[in-house]
Amino acid sequence: MAGLVLRPWRDDDAAALITAVGDPLLHRWTRVRAADAAEAQQWLGVQHAGRRTGSRYSFAVLDDAGKLVGNVALKRPDPAAEDAEVGYWTAAYARGRGIAPQALGSLTRWAFGTFPGLLRLQLLHQVDNTASCRVAVKSGYPYERTLAACDPYPLEGHVHVRDRQAGEPELAR
Structure with a gap:
């Protein structure tokens, strides 16, 4: 598979976003x-505000033709905390191409390389989302535990965790 580009969302991504997220799944x-x-x-606007406050870094994922194929995000409600959450979605027309693990891997390297105090990343999904479970494990986020159901999620959830590896380099600033 050719490379992906991750970049901050822009206002002119609106039409591509509408197309990508009009999927019942x-x-x-x-x-x-x-x-x-x-x-x-x-x-x-929520993505832009999160970037300004340092609480959310969301990236449009583009294929080698420049088409929007997904999103990855680092969620840091407390930018001083040692842990954060990652999330992602892939457009229906792009699923099954290995995009989610590749984009999540890039986000993980970026997060650990950019934030030296960040030691642990969590990925959460509902227990019946077996595709997300596979993506998590394939991306180096092993299963850690099961969470009880809580609003807005009606089912239990899995927590997958990726710890910073010893000697993991920081990105040049």
């Missing part, structure tokens, strides 16, 4: 909604 597993231009701009 994606609606089942995520809270991302963008049925029209207003919803797309609202979602993009």
Whole structure:
């Protein structure tokens, strides 16, 4: 598979976002909604605000032709904490091509390389989302434990964890 490009979301991604997230399966597993231009701009605004505050770093994932194929995000509600959460989604038309593990691997390297105090990344998914379970394990996030169901998720969830590896390099600043 050719390389992927991860870049911060831009306002002009709205049309591609609407196309990518109009998928019932994606609606089942995520809270991302963008049925029209207003919803797309609202979602993009949340991504921009998170980047400004340092609480969320969300990246559009583009294939080698420049087409939007997914999203990866580092969620750090407390930027001083040693742990954070990662999340991702892949557009229906791009699934089955190994995009999610590749993009998640890039995000993981970026997160550990950019934030020296970050020691642990968690990936959460509902227990019945077997595809996300496979992506997590394939991406170096082994299963750690099961969480009880809680709003807005009606089922139990899996927690997968990736710890910073000894000697993992920081990115040049």
